[in-house]
Amino acid sequence: MGNFSEFDLKMTRRALELAALGVGQVSPNPLVGCVIVDKNGQIVGEGTYIYDNVVHAEVIALEQAGEKARGGTAYISLEPHAHTGRTPPCTDALIKAGIKRVVCPIEDPNPLVSGRGFKVLREHQIEVVTGILAEEAHKLNEKFFVWHRKKRPFVHLKMALSLDGRISLNRTVSTTLSSQISLKRVHELRHEHDAILVGSNTVITDNPLLTDRSGRPRRRPLVRIVLDNRLRIPLNSRIVETAKDFPTIVFSNSEYEEKIKLLAEKKVKVLQQDARNLHKVLKTLYSLQIQSVLVEGGAKIAGAFVDSRLIDKVSFIYSPLIVGRSTAPVAVEGRGADSLETAFRLKNIDVKKLGEDVEITGYPTE
Numbered sequence: 001m002g003n004f005s006e007f008d009l010k011m012t013r014r015a016l017e018l019a020a021l022g023v024g025q026v027s028p029n030p031l032v033g034c035v036i037v038d039k040n041g042q043i044v045g046e047g048t049y050i051y052d053n054v055v056h057a058e059v060i061a062l063e064q065a066g067e068k069a070r071g072g073t074a075y076i077s078l079e080p081h082a083h084t085g086r087t088p089p090c091t092d093a094l095i096k097a098g099i100k101r102v103v104c105p106i107e108d109p110n111p112l113v114s115g116r117g118f119k120v121l122r123e124h125q126i127e128v129v130t131g132i133l134a135e136e137a138h139k140l141n142e143k144f145f146v147w148h149r150k151k152r153p154f155v156h157l158k159m160a161l162s163l164d165g166r167i168s169l170n171r172t173v174s175t176t177l178s179s180q181i182s183l184k185r186v187h188e189l190r191h192e193h194d195a196i197l198v199g200s201n202t203v204i205t206d207n208p209l210l211t212d213r214s215g216r217p218r219r220r221p222l223v224r225i226v227l228d229n230r231l232r233i234p235l236n237s238r239i240v241e242t243a244k245d246f247p248t249i250v251f252s253n254s255e256y257e258e259k260i261k262l263l264a265e266k267k268v269k270v271l272q273q274d275a276r277n278l279h280k281v282l283k284t285l286y287s288l289q290i291q292s293v294l295v296e297g298g299a300k301i302a303g304a305f306v307d308s309r310l311i312d313k314v315s316f317i318y319s320p321l322i323v324g325r326s327t328a329p330v331a332v333e334g335r336g337a338d339s340l341e342t343a344f345r346l347k348n349i350d351v352k353k354l355g356e357d358v359e360i361t362g363y364p365t366e
């Protein structure tokens with residue numbers, strides 16, 4: 001932490017905004033935005049990192065600024081790297097451009113980068129100011145942080161519920177509880193993630209498509225994942241019928257070779273491992289470079305994730321209706337807690353209205 005002004009705060013916020021423009025287009029790398037301000041306090045360059053463009057946000061902004069960068073300040077959403085990866089070190093570019101001050105909220109969690117970028121800059125007499133909007137910067141790259149720190153994808157559990165906590169009218173009927181505004185929000189959530197995951201019953205009952213229909217560009221198609229040990233996924237389901245267009249993975253320990261062959265013909269990839277072992281499922285997804293997974297249910301899958309504590313974020317979208325039917329499935333059907341102390345508790349709660357619906361988001365306390 002160093003000295004910073006209102007202007008620093010404003011420019012750092014702008015760097016975060018620029019970084020956010022890359023949502024859907026950077027994974028498995030982080031979101032990065034950069035603003036270059038000249039000696040007179042004028043913005044002379046701005047950059048957003050997009051994976052397929054290869055060039056980093058700092059370099060884009062510095063190129064725009066040209067000679068005006070000399071003696072100026074770089075506002076960057078995440079620590080610049082000091083190693084050679086797909087591109088030369090960004091720290092070199094900042095030093096060469098004559099930047100005198102770098103304002104950057106947080107260190108990069110990637111062990112190749114962490115702390116080293118700031119160290120190199122300081123060794124070159126560049127003032128480095130950290131800590132401004134650190135929480136916001138961390139949240140922006142929360143998937144990237146979990147991916148590096150836990151060596152598994154970020155897991156976000158999302159469910160749509162009635163006010164009495166039901167997720168459908170009954171287990172065998174597809175029920176859309178959410179409003180159009182909420183459904184739009186769901187596609188935004190899908191857009192943020194690399195994969196979407198459901199249980200076999202959800203495929204059988206709802207016959208969902210599970211695609212990203214946000215209309216926004218994404219670098220890699222959303223990977224659809226079904227946990228299905230008995231391999232009950234219907235061959236004529238929409239997921240299977242569209243697997244040639246959208247990557248689809250089924251985790252199953254079934255040895256039903258004939259069905260595996262038929263699914264393979266439809267381009268569904270069956271990974272023969274126990275779908276009940278969620279640690280191993282996530283390990284496999286990590287090895288496939290999947291940085292984040294949106295878990296969309298149903299109740300048993302939500303229960304399994306809650307029981308295993310393999311959840312990094314929760315979003316429940318409530319619609320203003322009461323199903324009031326005792327046989328209607330509740331949102332989470334796992335072993336659950338036997339005391340309030342062992343209940344899965346959330347913190348940093350955010351409440352957002354989506355038309356008449358309400359989205360509640362939180363993070364596990366442990």
Ligand SMILES: NC(=O)c1ccc[n+]([C@@H]2O[C@H](COP(=O)([O-])OP(=O)(O)OC[C@H]3O[C@@H](n4cnc5c(N)ncnc54)[C@H](OP(=O)(O)O)[C@@H]3O)[C@@H](O)[C@H]2O)c1
Nearest residue numbers: 160167199201202227229230275276297298299300301304
């Ligand atoms: N409102 C919402 O947000 C929402 C979202 C999705 C679904 N739904 C509704 O939820 C209902 C379906 O939920 P559901 O609980 O019946 O089914 P589910 O959670 O979709 O699927 C459960 C099945 O998944 C398989 N499975 C594989 N790995 C598992 C694991 N690690 N843990 C638990 N199960 C695993 C099991 O079958 P095998 O033993 O054969 O593997 C299990 O029977 C439907 O009514 C659907 O409409 C609502």
